[in-house]
Amino acid sequence: MPVLRQLPRWAWFGAGVLAFIAGLVNAAGYLGFRHESISNMTGNTSLLGIAAGQGDGGETLHWALAIAAFVLGNMLSGMIVQKSTLKLGRRYGVALMLESALLFAAVPLLDAANSAGLYLASVGMGLQNGMVSAYSGAVIRTTHVTGILTDLGIYLGHLLRGLQVDRLRLRVCVLVASCFTLGSAAGALVFRAMGEHGLLIPATLTGVCGLGYGLYQQHALLQTARDSGG
Numbered sequence: 245m246p247v248l249r250q251l252p253r254w255a256w257f258g259a260g261v262l263a264f265i266a267g268l269v270n271a272a273g274y275l276g277f278r279h280e281s282i283s284n285m286t287g288n289t290s291l292l293g294i295a296a297g298q299g300d301g302g303e304t305l306h307w308a309l310a311i312a313a314f315v316l317g318n319m320l321s322g323m324i325v326q327k328s329t330l331k332l333g334r335r336y337g338v339a340l341m342l343e344s345a346l347l348f349a350a351v352p353l354l355d356a357a358n359s360a361g362l363y364l365a366s367v368g369m370g371l372q373n374g375m376v377s378a379y380s381g382a383v384i385r386t387t388h389v390t391g392i393l394t395d396l397g398i399y400l401g402h403l404l405r406g407l408q409v410d411r412l413r414l415r416v417c418v419l420v421a422s423c424f425t426l427g428s429a430a431g432a433l434v435f436r437a438m439g440e441h442g443l444l445i446p447a448t449l450t451g452v453c454g455l456g457y458g459l460y461q462q463h464a465l466l467q468t469a470r471d472s473g474g
Contacts, residue, residue, distance in 0.1 A: 250412070251412065251416070254457075254460060255384075256419065258336075258453065258457070259384050259386060259416065259419060259420060259423075260419050260420075260423045261423070261449070261453055262372060262386040262450075262453070263386040263419070263420045263421075263423035263424040263427065264423040264424070264426055264427035264430070264449075265372075265386075265427060265446045265449050265450055265453075266283045266369060266372065266386050266387040266388075266424060266427060267423065267424040267425065267426065267427020267428040267429075267430070267431060268427045268428070268430055268431040268434065268442075268443075268445060268446040268449075269282050269283060269347070269365060269368070269369060269431070269443065269446050270282050270283045270284065270369075270387075270427075270428060270431070271427070271428045271429075271430075271431025271432055271434075271435060272354075272365075272431055272434075272435055272440065272442055272443050272446075273362065273365065275431070275432065275435045276354060276362075276435075276440060277354070277357040277440075278359065278362060280310070280362065282362060282365045282366050282369055283366075283369040283373070283387035283388055284387070284388040284390070285310075285311055285314050285388075286388075286390060288307055288310050288311055288314075289307075289311060291303070291307050292304065292307035292308055292311060295307055306359060309359075309363055310362060310363060310366055313362075313363040313364070313366035313367045313370065314366045314367070314369060314370035314373075315370060316367050316370060317346075317366065317367040317368060317369060317370020317371035317372070317373070317374065318370045318371070318373060318374035319370075319374075320339075320342070320367070320370075320371050320374075321339055321370070321371045321372075321373070321374025321375045322374055324338050324339045324342070324371075324375075325339055325374070325375050336375055336454070336457050337454045337455070337457040337458035337461065338454070339371055339372075339375045339454070340372075340375075340450050340451070340453050340454030340457065341450075341451060341454040341455070342368075342371060343368040343369075343371045343372055343450050343454075344368075344447050344448070344450040344451035344454060345451075346364050346365065346367050346368035346371070347364075347365060347368050347443055347444075347446060347447035347450060348444070348447045349364050350362070350364040350365040350368070350443060350447075351440060351441060351443050351444055351447070354440040354443065355439070355440040355441065361440075365443070368450075369387045370387075372386060372387055372450075373385060373386070373387040373388070384416055384420070385420070386420055386424070388424075389420065389421050389424050392416075392417045392420050392421050392424075393417070393421060395413060395414075395417050396414070396417040396418065396421065399413065399414045399417070
């Protein structure tokens with residue numbers, strides 16, 4: 245019998261909310277003045293290659309900076325969180341608060357049609373992407389869904405063939421893809437009403453998540469201390 249693996253409730257909640265936030269941010273990027281992805285670097289890397297091939301120095305520099313910003317965010321995550329295994333007690337709250345600050349800082353720049361705002365938002369998304377990592381073999385990414393949809397298709401194919409499926413991973417795929425899509429839909433509505441200032445909503449949500457995680461972590465530590473003392 246395979247061991248039944250479970251994600252803790254705080255991890256399910258966090259993965260769903262962060263995927264929703266990433267959908268909001270990415271929608272703002274696509275609907276904004278440059279119409280580009282903030283959280284998904286596949287298309288941006290293609291555009292970098294296209295700009296280089298066409299000899300467009302300005303666009304080549306822009307896409308190189310956008311990608312470098314995302315990589316920088318992942319580097320910051322590696323420095324702050326330090327481990328790739330999901331575990332209560334990691335410094336997720338610090339990473340989330342920094343992401344929130346980056347998104348807040350991006351708003352006035354985006355409102356002024358300054359590409360620096362896109363770079364700051366990409367650093368924030370890279371930070372989030374690097375922060376959410378792995379639990380019991382189930383890799384959790386919340387800023388893009390290419391790998392998520394790939395895994396989902398593979399697992400559905402296995403189910404149709406009657407093969408054993410990693411149901412934890414399957415549920416994670418459905419959760420992240422659904423929440424990212426809902427976030428993108430919400431982002432379209434928010435952008436229609438608030439324009440670039442709509443990014444204030446995911447910035448606030450990320451900050452609340454960071455603060456909430458910190459409080460939850462402290463509560464769990466106090467509870468563990470009480471249980472040990474008892």
